[in-house]
Amino acid sequence: MTATDRIASALPKFLAWGPDFVGSTRPAALMRIGIALIIFARFGAEVSLFNATSSSGVALGLAFFMVATMMLVGYMSRLASAMTGLALLGMYFIGGAALAVPGWAHHHVYLLAIASILLALTPCGASYSVDRLRELGHGGAPPERGYLWGQRLIALQLSALYFWTAVDKTDWAFLSGQRLEQIFVWTYTGRALELFLIWPPLLALLSIIVVAVEYWLAVAILVPRWRRFALPVGIGLHGTFYLLLPVDTYSITAITLYLALLDPDAVHRFIDRIQGHGVAAHRL
């Protein structure tokens, strides 16, 4: 088989997996709602009108709450998700980089922005949304189905995130436990878990485990037969980060985006099953 033949046989599979991928819109809708809630939790207080010190701050607050609310309830869902993502990117670039607003240029803010923009590439308003309610009100029964290439891109974003953060840690400073010790010296000195600093070899072991898991996750979350192991491991990793380090919304955002790794039709069927559709539907 020549290289051309191999490409010819692999390309349709790639297209079916990626840009032409079609499935239930419920996971994308759940991500839309989850990411919008996380955005509210992260920025709601910070950009509220009571915190505004200028007219531009008031304008930012009004725009933020308008588009984030639209994203949450699913009104003009794709546009709202795109606008929310762009608002966050504006806060990240202008607020975080140019104006040096503390915390706005951090990784977790960029992840929220890019997730919102990628969700706008999915039909995230076809389920659990005002958009769907309106269509039903007009007598239509829109299918909860559509192109999910944006969802595949979210999966690739997660994979890239794991890969590149592992690359950053692949040096002697991290693998020897020194960088983790530095993090823990800052975090735990004078606090209850200062005991982490007693035995540096444990930190070296933890460092090696973290890097190995992140390299593995970069691939495993994309391989169907590994995914059943990768998801619990990934959730465990993010849960550990959340408990031990001030990662802000990073962990909960990544875990929410794990919905993009699941078979959307299986998620759809699961929701039907736990809601008793076909067994107890329409009964109160």
Place this chain on the structure above:
Amino acid sequence: MRASDMPRETSPLRLLPLRSSLDARAQPAAGESGSGRQLAGSLGAISRRVAFVAVAAFLLLGPAPGQLFGAHSFFLREWIMFAGVGVGIPKGVFTLHTADGAALPLTPTQVVGVTAYPQIRHYLFDKRVFEDADIKLFAGRVCDQAQEGERLSFEGFIGTRLGWRAVSVDDICALPDPVEATDEGSAP
């Protein structure tokens, strides 16, 4: 023609269906010709595929210039979470040498005058040590209160992105005043 019957020179792109299942299910609207709908579907499929590959390349390879080649750009996000946390934090022993020759050991947090370092979240700790001279800033509280004839020394390490750096300073308070240093860090 089946794929296996095609000549080798044929581009693999020719083998691809330009309409996927959703396109194929769509029926032409009233007043719209079937071929027009088909063309729109094909163009939509091509644009979607091109956009997918472009965005995927950005997501997957965007960090490469900065993380592999040091060509940093704020527009190409690097995934280096917590890489800057702990940078500038000392690990070791400060010693206050009194005028009568006594030596009083102090921990770094005792020197700063805190029980614990401020939480990492916004990198709002302005006493981090990026240059040797910055250790005077870190120990400013003790230097300000030092009596005539007293001397503050440090023996230990300072956190850097490359690991711990050994530092030994004999008389911190006699160091020249540090210039204001900042570190953007790499926060969560």
